[in-house]
Amino acid sequence: MKKVFFLFVLVALSACKKDDTTTELTFVKPVHFPEPTYKFENNRITRAGFELGRILFYDGDLSRDGSISCGSCHLQSAAFTHHGHDVSHGIDDRIGSRNAPPVMNLAWGKTFFWDGGVHDLDLFAIAPIENPLEMDETFANVVSKLKKKAVYPPLFQKAFGTTEISGPLVLKALSQFQLMLVSAESRYDKFRLGDTNALTADEKTGLELVKTKCGNCHAGELFTDDSFRNNGIQHFGDKGRFRITLNDDDAYKFKVPSLRNLQYTAPYMHDGRFLTLDAVVEHYRKGVRQSPNIDPSVSNGISITDDEKQKILTFLSALNDENFIRNKEFSEQ
Ligand code: HEC
Ligand code: HEC
Structure with missing residues (x-):
């Protein structure tokens, strides 16, 4: 009897797991935080979208020579900053002009960058990708490189219901990952x-x-x-x-x-x-x-x-x- 029950639980659990990829991943607003500024209705967070965003965030192919991912300058152990660097170092070890800020609590951000140069998180990733001192790649070329990687079409299918990889979907997935980087447990x-x-x-x-x-x-x-x-x-x-x-x-x-x-x-x-x-x-x-x-x-x-x-x-x-x-x-x- 016990065994049967255990088996049932296992089956139920694995069913849950399968389902997880399509279900929404809940963005939980910490109760004491204000209302987020990000318009979630335009980019519903799902577990599959978040996971795709995470893979993109750590993928060196977003840079010209495959060497630099978003995660190279935004290290989790340093609360997603570039630990030990006053100004960040990018491709070919080129030196940027500013210190990498933490990627956290972006859902509440009204503007991004030290000077507020970007307003829309869903357009944000183009800036570091195309910055010659950071990733030095064109966004169009990133999209065509991703299309050639076998891992991606099924992941886009799970996240957005299409194997057609496009710029806007790449940006949406990156946003989904970054939006979940909520820090509110100090x-x-x-x-x-x-x-x-x-x-x-x-x-x-x-x-x-x-x-x-x-x-x-x-x-x-x-x-x-x-x-x-x-x-x-x-x-x-x-x-x-x-x-x-x-x-x-x-x-x-x-x-x-x-x-x-x-x-x-x-x-x-x-x-x-x-x-x-x-x-x-x-x-x-x-x-x-x-x-x-x-x-x-x-x-x-x-x-x-x-x-x-x-x-x-x-x-x-x-x-x-x-x-x-x-x-x-x-x-x-
Ligand atoms: C007039 C508004 C203002 C006041 C008052 C102020 N700060 Fe700041 N603080 C800033 C600004 C603007 C920056 C970023 C400046 C820059 O990088 O050029 C900053 C940067 C910082 C940083 C660096 C954070 C990082 O991620 O690099 C710390 C730490 C800090 N302030 C702590 C304090 C503390 C502690 C006090 C009170 C004793 C204080 N600030 C008062 C505006 C203020
Ligand atoms: C070469 C290092 C480097 C790489 C690679 C890099 N960043 Fe950054 N990031 C920075 C620096 C430096 C800044 C601050 C620039 C400024 O304010 O002018 C920044 C700022 C940001 C901010 C703004 C945070 C805020 O609160 O204003 C976000 C979000 C961000 N990066 C995400 C990304 C993503 C996503 C990628 C990959 C597509 C990426 N970064 C790649 C160095 C980097």
Whole structure:
């Protein structure tokens, strides 16, 4: 009797598994997060679409010579940044101009890149593919290379009901994978959801300090208000948001980054100039430089005592989400 029951469970399980490829994979909005900005109705996430997106994300054939995948610069162990690189290195070890930001919580992104140069996640992948310093390939050629790989037609069939590989479907699959890269399981999140013991007393004080001293820009549950600001670092050639809008009022403004997962994403700022969080906080205390469009909230520096600094740093460590960097679903299979 027991055996029969066991067999039944096995059969049921394998049936489930088969079904999994066609069923929707649920994108779960963490309850304390705002509504996502991504229009899911145009690109329903399915398990097959997500899995196809994952294979594409780790496929070197998206680059000219097969050597660089999206995952080469966005490493899961580094919360999908390019660990150890101030500015990222691409094909032929060509050096880019900016630090790779984490690929996380993109469903809430209003714009992408440090300067907000891309608005639509479903068009995003063309930019790194065609960037001569990154993957140096044409998107059309990527599509024709994928068509020649035997693995793909059945995967597109499962994901989109067609073996015809097209640019828009490649982009949709990549979006599906990236949208699922949700990071919301830090100790801070547990605290937010009611576990009052998830943070120490110092971390709770640190949270309040971050809210009052940094929350003007690193606001809300994502710890960014998605605006563009000049936070008073010394600026060299890169004029940030100005490159996109050509409006002088935008010169030296960069997108406010999230404060989540900082332990894994060093170095910091758009050009990776700071190696430690200590150096970042020191910048806000004592290192602010005047330049056009500096944000009024930092133009005189932010007053932070030594004790407050320690508590801020302690709190920031409660924003690290180990499950995010260990989740096998997000890894190259
Ligand atoms: C050579 C390294 C490199 C490769 C390869 C690469 N990226 Fe990036 N990625 C970067 C850098 C650097 C930035 C920031 C560029 C900027 O802001 O100007 C970035 C930014 C991003 C962002 C924006 C995140 C945000 O919050 O604004 C996403 C999403 C992203 N990459 C996804 C991808 C995908 C998908 C691929 C593959 C098609 C890819 N990247 C390939 C280095 C790379
Ligand atoms: C005026 C708005 C503003 C305030 C206030 C502010 N920041 Fe920032 N922060 C930014 C911007 C903009 C950047 C990105 C700047 C760049 O790369 O050029 C940034 C970058 C950072 C980074 C780097 C993150 C990364 O992924 O590279 C950290 C860490 C950081 N800020 C922490 C803090 C802390 C802690 C405070 C409070 C003590 C604070 N910030 C206050 C706007 C602000």
